[in-house]
Amino acid sequence: MxxxxxxxxxxxxxxxxxxxxxKTSVSRSPRQALLSLEGSLSEITGPTFGHNDIDPxxxxxxxxxxxSGDPVGERIIVHGRVLxxxxxxxxxxxxxxxxxxxxxxxxxKKDTYLGALDPNFGGCGRTLTDETGYYFFRTIKPGAYPxxxxxxxxxxxxxxxxxxxxxxxxxxxxxxxxxGDPLIxxxxxxxxxxxxxxxxxLIAPLDMNAAIPLDCLAYRFxxxxxxxxxxxxxxxxxxx
Numbered sequence: 449m450x451x452x453x454x455x456x457x458x459x460x461x462x463x464x465x466x467x468x469x470x471k472t473s474v475s476r477s478p479r480q481a482l483l484s485l486e487g488s489l490s491e492i493t494g495p496t497f498g499h500n501d502i503d504p505x506x507x508x509x510x511x512x513x514x515x516s517g518d519p520v521g522e523r524i525i526v527h528g529r530v531l532x533x534x535x536x537x538x539x540x541x542x543x544x545x546x547x548x549x550x551x552x553x554x555x556x557k558k559d560t561y562l563g564a565l566d567p568n569f570g571g572c573g574r575t576l577t578d579e580t581g582y583y584f585f586r587t588i589k590p591g592a593y594p595x596x597x598x599x600x601x602x603x604x605x606x607x608x609x610x611x612x613x614x615x616x617x618x619x620x621x622x623x624x625x626x627x628g629d630p631l632i633x634x635x636x637x638x639x640x641x642x643x644x645x646x647x648x649x650l651i652a653p654l655d656m657n658a659a660i661p662l663d664c665l666a667y668r669f670x671x672x673x674x675x676x677x678x679x680x681x682x683x684x685x686x687x688x
Contacts, residue, residue, distance in 0.1 A: 462680060463640035470636045471597050506574045509545075509587035513570030520566055521550025521588035523664035526624070526652065529581040530611060533674040537581030542612040543671075544574040545585055552593030561593050586664070589626070597636050604631035604638070611671060620681040624669045627653045646680050 465477035505512045510519060526545070530538040548554050548571065551563030555571050569588060577583045590605045607624045625632050632638055632651065641647050649672075658666035672678045 461643060461646055461678070463642060467636075467640040470640050473640070502574065502576055507583075507585050509547075509569065509571065509573045509585065511586075512573060514568040517568055519549065519569035519588050521569075521591075523586070524589045525584065525586055525655075525658055525660070525664055525666035526607060526669060527582070527584040527655075527658060527666065528652075528668050528670040530577050530583065530671045531581055531673065533672065533678065535672075537577070537579070538673065539577055539579045539581055541577050541581075542574060543577060543583045544572070544610040544612075545587070545607050546572045547587065547607045548590040548593060550588050550591050552591030563591065563593060592629075592631055601636060602631055602634070604629045604635050609669070609671065611673070620673065622671070622679050622681050623650060624667075625651045626667060627651055641680060649679055 465473060467473050467477075503512070510523060513519075530541055530543065532538055546554075549563070549566045549569045551566070553559055553561050553563035553565055555565060555569070566588075573585050573587065575583050575585065587607070590607060592602050592605050594600070594602050604625050606626075609622050609624055611620045611622075612618060613620075625638070629651075632647070638647060638650075641650075652667035652669040655666045655668040658668065660666075670679075
């Protein structure tokens, strides 16, 4: 077997775990050197997730929770490819998303924002990439919402994205933002990222070629797992 390429981690690419302007990071960030733990054989070999575990509408958030009609809001497509550090496709990997609804509210018992819940929108979906690393979701564009950082901070519209490796213990989580959102430049969480190029990789551009006329717009979000061009992952703050 040919040895795989080794790409040195760029530890300046990720934001620091402790950032005073992101207030909750002050109490949650580690104060001592991080430990590097090697995964056991059982952790890196299973359990795996197969096509038989995916419902045909799991990737359609417009339909997968609807009870009495379509959810309220702007209909969109989110699609792209999961790639390795050399832009090679990562096939058959599980991609999950979760998000707020069009009013900026999550379907979560601890979300007390005054935005209305949508009885026809659950805000969660999942799919497996195909042989080319391609994934596809249909959903509602999420709304912005306020949060208690400083007196008037708002989160930009965003979708949380989770990518699993060959086992459930291998999981990376990131957030996708939307091209042209003025709140991106105002968000204390986004602004912890030191390199503007890294922020740009979290922003999905409008993709009119994938839009469906008279139905929905589309946004493309490619996910690069490692290397110099990697997407930032919020549960891997020690490096990419």
